[in-house]
Amino acid sequence: MKLHLRVWRQKGREAEGQFETYEAKGLNPNMSFLEMMDVVNDELTKEGKEPVAFEHDCREGICGSCAMVINGEPHGPNKGATTCQVYLRSFQDGETLTVEPWRARAFPVLKDLVTDRSAFDKVIQAGGFVSVNTGQAPDANAMPIGKEDAEKAFDAAHCIGCGACVAACRNGSAMLFVAAKVSHLGMLPQGQPERGERVRKMVAAMDAAGFGNCSNQYACEAVCPKEISADWIGRMNRDYAVSAVKKL
Amino acid sequence: MLLSSIGRKWIVAISGLLMIGFVVVHMTGNLQMYAGTPDKINLYAHLLHSYPIILWAFRLGLIGVTALHIWGTISLARENRRAKPLQYAVAGRKSRLQVTWTSVTMVISGTVILGFVVFHLLHFTAQVVDKSYASMETAVGGVAMHDVYRMVIKGFSNPWISGFYLIAMGLLFSHLRHGAASVFQTFGLRDRQLVQVIEVGAWILAMALFVGFGSIPVGVMLGLIRP
């Protein structure tokens, strides 16, 4: 099979970017999207041209590196899948695909499809942790947690920090990511002592990083490869208000 | 914290909810146009105007709430535009991104509604659009009062004015179809089990307001509401 690609090329942070077109030929429909990018890059290298820079690591949908927008859809056409888990059989033979980096002011392009997502790290550093004294590991089951709560906390903890939510949002809002991180700790007993402070600090860091504001359109939830629910954003809104009122 | 992203979202939601409360009461009051007698709505309007202090307190409160709503939404929307400097060259499919039309046009629908509210106040409250409204008098049970019933009929006899009212009410539907459901999310009351109920409920509320408000100009134009 073959595909026509229009790929965003940008030399560096300050450089002007533009689309370049490539013909990807001799593809197997069972190749992953990243494998196709490897084929394209091999060709480019053979021709003595600069390969397309893109991020990838695990290639099994758990690390969140493989950020690409395919035809305006972060992580491509399939629900609940990262770019590395998108296979060419999802496309038509001969289709034209436009491949772009995440677009958001808080995620500046570093090169081609690679963006700087360290704004997420700043949000985590602001409060996405629990403070514990070091020492022996606690006894298993010393702190009982109901099955339901454990499952829910785990649903939120599934977030892999890929940033597709920001990429999909017309407002470049990071609220799905931040809500997932605020909530997975906020659901558990270990997270309670810092619960109020955590949500306030993480939201402040999110605002400072230049992300937009949620306007309840839920494109984030639709593209999230881990299908994190937008209900977490509601929970964060509530947690934030409760903690703000308590602080008065 | 009130000025943070979430703080301002709360301000927008609370002010929006208060405005919804107002429009629901206002629409219910208007339905007295169907009472079969002009006296009903005329007495109601007379009652509302008989305590100027309460009336003005209410008006100022409503103006304040509206101002907060507009300030909140505009400041959030400006940040949103700045946060997304470049849109994608190819737009994703709606089926994949699940973004509704009503949600992306909130600023447009809101701004037209604001323009409408200003016109509406000049039209029926200040009565400067047609000076003759101010002198329309009637008497109910020997008490002289303003003839609101005939003023409304006269107002909606103009097809341009009726048309504008209908367009504005259509946009109010659009604004509240998204806005009323959004309030639940901003308050943190939306969850998996409730999503359908909230979305359908917001649609019904918005539609009821559209039909309730919109039926009056339509009724006058069709001659169903007569002097």
Ligand code: HEM
């Ligand atoms: C009758 C008048 C109005 C009513 C009843 C109303 C009601 C609402 C409600 C309930 C919301 C949802 C709040 C939330 O996010 O939870 C909302 C949002 C919004 N309103 Fe209004 N509104 C009115 C007028 C206006 C006007 C005049 C504007 C003009 C700027 C406006 C602009 C917006 C915008 C942009 C949003 C989206 C905010 C966001 O979620 O980011 N509204 N409105």
Ligand code: SF4
């Ligand atoms: S919430 Fe979903 S889309 Fe957003 S960073 Fe986490 S995994 Fe990625």
Ligand code: FES
């Ligand atoms: S490369 Fe790790 S999630 Fe795709």
